[in-house]
Amino acid sequence: MSEPVLTVENLSVRIAGLHILQGVSFTVAPTGVTVLLGRNGVGKTTTLRAVVGLTPRNGEVRGTVRTGAQSLLSQRTHRLVRGGLGYVPEDRCVFAGLTVAENLRLAERRGTRPAYDRVFALFPELDRRSRQRAGSLSGGQQQMLAIGRVLLNDNRLLLVDEPTKGLAPKVVTEVAEVLERVAESVPVLLVEQNLAVVRRLARDAVVLAAGRVAWTGDAQELLLETALTRSLLGVGSAEGHQHAAVATADHPAAAAPEDGS
Amino acid sequence: MTEVKSPEVPAPPAAVPDELTEQPGRWSRLRPFLPLVALAVALILPYSTLHLPGIFEGALNSPGTLQLLAVCLVFGGLAAGYDLLFGRTGMLSFGHALYFAAGVYGTDILITRVGLPLWQAAPLAIVGGTILAGLLGAVALRTVGIAFAMVTLAFAQVGAILVARDFGGLTGGEEGLPLDVSGLPDGLVGVTNTVNLYWLALAYLVVVVLVVHRVSGSPTGRVLAGLRDDERRIGVLGLDPYRFKLVAFTLAGGLAAAGGVVYCLIVGGASPHITSSELTLSLLVMVVLGGPGTRWGPVLGGILYMYLDHRLVSFGTSDAVNALPAFLSRPLSQPLFVLGTVFILAVYFFPGGLASLAPRLALLRDSLRPGTRRQG
Amino acid sequence: GSPQDTANGGGDSAAPVKVGLVYSQSGALASYGKQYIEGFRAGLDFATNGTNKVGDRAIEITEVDDAGDPAKAVSAAKDLIGKGNKIIAGSTASGVALQVAPIAAQNKVLFISGPAATDAVTGANKYTFRSGRQSYQDVVTAKSFIGDPAGKKVVVFAQDGAFGDANEAAVKAVIGGAGASVSAVRAPASATEFTPFASQIKSAKPDLLFVAWAGTTAPAMWQTLDQQGVLTSTTVVTGLDIRASWPTFGAAGSKISFLSHYFDGASDTEAAKAAKAKIPGGTLDLFHPDGFAAAQMVVRAVAEGGDDVDKMVTALEGWSFESVKGSMTIRAEDHALLQPMYQASLTGSGDTFTATAQKALTADETAPPVQAMKG
Amino acid sequence: MLTTRGLTWRIGEVSIVDSVYLDLAPGEFLGVIGPNGAGKTSLFNLITGLRRATEGRVTLDGRDVSDLPPYRRARLGLGRTFQASSVFGSLSVRENVRLAVQAHRGGSLKLWRRAAADREVAAAADAALDRVGLAHRGTALAGTLAHGEKRKLEIALLLAGEPRVMLLDEPMAGVSAEDVPELVQVIRSLTGDSGRAVLMVEHHMDVILELADRIAVMHHGALLACDTPETVMANPTVQEAYLGESL
């Protein structure tokens, strides 16, 4: 297999005296989607933020993060991003006081042509609402804007943190499609809770538990093995509880077992 | 960034707010008693003839030193009261000086112009200041954030203008109004009785600290802390944010007015300095210097600020400074220059204020101790 | 023992005499303070013939900066008194003088107020004296510019506050009392634009305009009065401030009639020569005489009273002495300091202006009315 | 228990919420679905009083609350969670919940009692934390919680207030798969036999289908349908506008 696009070795993050990550190592393949899984609070977001250099001031990062031979940890965030590292944050972080158009304009990078047509083709809503203040967009619309912002440019690697959170099933499908298409040209490191989306997109998986890597390997393999998913993700299988309805919306009754979980 | 192996230390439990944990250790076992120790020192102080050259001009029990300490104590209390607004409720008022001034001028006018005895004038001034705070707060609290800061500033500015204009011939304008001491108890008059003013100031400080601690540990205090974080949320929980903010504002105003009464007696009069917005700003400085929202920070900040404010004046004219080359001695002979610089440095080097110093020192000590070495 | 036992120096006849000077070394009035202390040193030198001793007792001076803040001044005064100082002098600012005066009375020490011009210091109490002039004397000098005031129209332009109040009241009493009709235009001390006030003054068409304005906005005020034609349409009188401020009058300076407390060259007394020789720079200014006189009063008090403050008071009351401005008298009834005052005019341009005395008014001519002693 | 009559919120010409009629019976669990931007959160804001409706009325137990401020409505038994977690970041998790309990029990305006000494409040708070499985995080500052933990804390705050009508705005968003069943249990227990009613917005269809007695569908601010899950899911418009093709 070819050289990984991102190599994380022995990454440790301490924030305010707490060891959030303790020696995390994994790689991101140069094509396709690598998914980062784990329960709430295991440090998925922290990992992504450490890679783009956004660890809070009272935090401390150790270890190596590199693409090829180039170390990323020593570089400032805006340089990394200009160098082709796109980041979609967990809580969207659209600029509430700016209009949609202004939010997009801000994401334009010097010296490249912004691909507005690509973004608007994916999210026509953004075009329609270009003059609305981003703060008054609905949650899902904000998520579209956040993704749209990075897609405006060509990237070498995308870090995407829970892009489908709070989206309507239909939009989840759409976003998944978008990411799938994006992943054809750009490798993506994705944090995602929606296993249906994971199954559709992911090639490799990294599972975190308590600040350490608990498992790495082929994502589809992980999802197929009930024992593995149960022990690592706490769900019976990929077909398990959550989001089953998305997959089987045509048969609502089947998706709503009376006895619950 | 260099590649450093992370030491294999088990993750400690999640961060815990300072006041909720008891960490074992000599220091922390002593901690609850520190305030008592401080109080004991404050009580013994007037009986001591100790000389602390460079720190105080005279012996500890000399009138000059006691006077300075009294002023410092009052401001310690004032800062603690202001912290009830700023540090504990998150309300940035730029007009707190007004309620302090109401106490000072209220007492002074009632005694000097109206001729009331102190025991009537003082409660009247405090009640008046509290009512004033309640009324103006009721209006100002219709706004939030910077707008609130500006409305309170505006009210205080009107107060300052009225005082400076010598409205109704009551305030003495820019010259101020010396207190007519003929009706005061003898124990509060004259240099030899400065110690009584000191007791008064100490009592004021103790009362304020007690009130602020009780209130912030009370159910109301919990709501105030919630207001600081998210006012909308408080409303959805079924509590009227406006009402609680008004309570805090009025209470803080009343405490400030009481401080004004004491200050008026200590200084023996009123002058328009105390109506200026700079006073509110310096209260803010004191609180931040000490550590907003902490138990002792604002008190320490207030005392230290006032101490520096008074002492830097003589520092600036001292021989040590005059002996320096002109480019150093000139700025250093400006008290405000030194105060401003000290303040800026404090913001940088003690973020979180003096109150954060103890934990930081503890951290330092830990890191020096072999075995539990921490990096960074 | 009881708290706060201070060991006060007893009546040792050879022990030095402690004198505390509380004045502005920093803050807005720092330059006034500087002149005061220079004058004081020169005066002490003059009154003790260079020995700094009264008899065989040295005068030991402690200087404290009050930064113009009464609270700091009160602290300093208490500190000094606690350390056995029987004499306090200084007070550059009126607010300071007014708040230190009661302290002096409460503790029975001598207080000699400095440049603070407020009338309220006069007659404040038995222990309070003044070494400078008071607003009333300014106004009497102003009156001398219009000859017979009867039937004349006088406007006072003053800033809000006690300083303005005092001046307005004094003009009403002095010039109004002599038959003129007096009205006032008042402006906030913080004003930066003076056209409305200039217009009001102009439409009042006064025979005499008395301006009482202190502070950094004065030049803008004068320029506006000049631009709106007020200075050329009437006689305008105001007090002459320290030398450094003269250039700020600009072109308006030559159109104003000045009343002056003091300026270099206003008098040619022995004391003035001595002072000139002693102070750094050799040019006298507004508040040098205040410090000088204060030192003379201190020496007198010590020489006659020793350590007994009541004796000091008696020694000063009614005392006449030769000082920088000429002959001065401390009026026994209310401790007003009767002293000569001057009419002056300003000529020059750019940075170099000279004041010339037009006329000197005697101490009697400018004497304020007698006050009842308040405390 | 809760009814809305012609509830409308307009900004300029645009109706964000358009004449919504809802009836919530005691003990009922009503799910609200709809595309992003349909106006679900806005509807919640109108009901709780964080926004003033342009038109229409809200009644709670037959009482018109349309003109009451949020805190008065809350006292009448209306509680909610927020889509974007809004917890008291500088307080510990436990203090957060205690505050909510205390708010519910009244008597917050006590200046001279020690709040920590109130055992009943503490016990009720701990019980609420236990129910959402956050007891072990009690001393952590709420601001430092991971996303999913904040969601749970939101629910604990709601529980502490023992409201009779509860509005949940996407409680499952961002909650990890493992924790979903547990949280579903918690939410299910909210109604139980106590006669409480729940209005819940959620995009996770399985959760909605599992919990809801009826489902309301919003689209462009208006109520498209409000019926049993089966009927709603079979509705072609819902399929097209909301569910889309399955993954």
Add this chain to the structure above:
Amino acid sequence: MDAIILLTLTGLGLAALYFLVASGLSLVFGLADVLNFAHGLFLGVGAYATWWAAGNLPGAGPDGLGFVVAVAFGVAAGTLVAVLVELVLIRPLYSRTIEQVLVTVGLSLAGVALLQATWGADARPFPRPAWTREVTSIFGAQVPNGGLLLIVAAALVLGAILAFLRWTRYGLIIRAGVENREMVTALGIDVRKAFTLVFAIGGAAAALAGALGSVYFGTVSPQQGGSLLIFAFIVVVIGGMGSVVGSAYAAVAVGLLQQFVNYYGTSGLGDICVVALLAVVLLLRPQGIAGKAVTA
């Protein structure tokens, strides 16, 4: 009639002065979210640097082109100080808003004291072209040229700031950066540069106000900046945080109100009216006249 014209024009002059002081303040406050109490220091630096240049800098002087050079020097000095302040003091404290405000408070104390230590507390005559002391007769009213100069300068500054905000990306970057600095860097933008730039512009505007204000006052003194600052604050707040156009409206309202009330009412009422206006505006529209429209 004369009186009204005179009061209007001089009131506008006063408004122009307020606006010049407020514009930089408003920009820094609105964009960088820093309530800059050190603004008075920048004013002072601009004024003193101009004063110094007119006397000592070759090519500069009190008149004609020399005066322009002197003012340019003053503005450059103010800009430099502002940039240094941002780099050294403000930058390390970003996202700690209260601390930033406090640092500027400390700076205003120390800086003004430093000016005083260097040049003394007393006002000094300010070198200025002779024509600024004269008046122009407009419809019979004798309008001071100094005021007219301020009006022209204020209009130019307003235009320049609007152009900056409208035609450069910086306005956008800074507004976004105030909301969430991190996210701006995550879009590949060096937000620190943008903030330094805002301070530079704020400092330049302040220094210009200091220089022209001194022309108007005829003197320069360390306290001058501070005394203007309180009205500038009021103007900024009435105008709406960070709205430069709003500040312009508010400055006109405040200047005219003060002027007319001082003429027709009793003294001191002008100030109280302005403060009352502030309170009323805030109570009715807490976001100020122009609301949160930061673009213009």
